Amino acid sequence: MDTISTNPPPAEDGRTTCYRHPRRETLLRCARCDRHICPDCMREAPVGHRCPDCVRDDNRTVRQARTVFGGRPTSRPVVTYTLIALTVLAYLLELAHPAILDQFDSIGTALVDDAGQRYVDDGADYPGYRLIGIAHGEWYRLITSAFLHLLPTQGVLGILHIVFNLYWLWLLGRVVEERLGGSRFLAVYLLAALGGSVLGFLVDPHQGAVGASGAVYGLAGCYVVLARRLHHHPIEPSRVIIPFLIWMVLSAGWTSWQGHLGGLLVGGLAGLGIAYAPAKRRTAVQAAVIVALALLLLALVLLRSMNLNG
Structure with a gap:
């Protein structure tokens, strides 16, 4: 025409x-x-x-350019820097209002009195106390806890908590985002954060936790899968392994190993689904893997909540 x-x-x-x-x-x-x-x-x-x-x-x-795993290429890791900024902003809010920690951590179930004092939920009915936690509809705690960190009042470990997590997010996030594109990278990060919170809820619902460790461990698992798929390691292994070992030694006994393990497993599984998706229907397969993992995690939360409330 x-x-x-x-x-x-x-x-x-x-x-x-x-x-x-x-x-x-x-x-x-x-x-x-x-x-x-x-x-x-x-x-x-x-x-x-x-x-x-x-x-x-x-x-x-x-035809728009794509990364090797189907994402849109980006000249700057915008999502990584945005996550860092949001984490720092949340930390500043914690410093101004420490009660935020109790309002948005990953506690599964607990009793709270009128003064905000938290007690262990043993299943009994205590007049004047109310139930809080993931098992009682506060599912937002599964994600909000990943943006909170221990305060300096907990000593030097409280400061190292956010410093190490931001370092790994900066180190791993830039590389993973470059290879996946912003949307896929964000999906992996949030899914790993969810995985860490879910495993903690399943194993010990009476213990609250905060920190981006689950999400960061998920990035580490995803990075390993992507690196093996491409046979290329842009980050020297020592820059990842040594800080992880240092943090594991320093934090032994008071960190949530469930959060670390849950994030690592979910991040690795998401990386497998993204890295090995067939080229012909790559986007559809990748989306299906992400959605399937999210639905599985939410189903586990629902079943555990029903068990605790039954």
């Missing part, structure tokens, strides 16, 4: 004007549709110049 010119009629003296700016005189034409364009509307093209409408039409038909 031929393009119909929509140039404005020439002026009485024969002058031609831009089809988008009728008051601007011009002799330039679009190399594709042959309409007159002024210098402000002129866009560079492989041959000659084109108008904005033709450039827009061309962009719709151009």
Whole structure:
């Protein structure tokens, strides 16, 4: 089908004007549709110049570049930096209002009195006390706990808690986001955070926990899978293994191993689904893996909640 010119009629003296700016005189034409364009509307093209409408039409038909795993390439790890900023912002809010820790940690079930004091839920009915936790509908704790960290009042370990997690997020996040693209990277991060909270809820629902460790361990598991798939390790293993070992020694006895293990397993499984998805239906398979893992985790939360409330 031929393009119909929509140039404005020439002026009485024969002058031609831009089809988008009728008051601007011009002799330039679009190399594709042959309409007159002024210098402000002129866009560079492989041959000659084109108008904005033709450039827009061309962009719709151009195949977008993709990473090796199907994501959109990004020049900057925007999602990684955004997660870091949100974690720092949450920490500043904690410093201003320490009660946020009790309101958004990953506690499964507990009793709270009017003063906010928390007690272990032993299944008995205590007048004047209310039940809180994931088992009682506060499912948001599964994710919000991943953005909170111990306060400096817990000593030097409280500061190291957020420092180490932000370091690993910065180190691993940039590489994983570059390979997966922003949306897939965010899905893996949140899914790993969910996995860590869920395993903690399943094993010990009476123990609350906070920290991005589960999500970060999930990034580590995903990174290992991607690196093996490509046979390329952009990060020296010592830069990952040594800090992890140091943190495991320093935090032994007071961190949630369930959160670490849950995040690692879920992040690794998500990485497998993304890295080894068939090229023909890659996006659909990857989305199905992410959704299936999320539904499985939520189903486990539901079953555990029913068990605790029964």
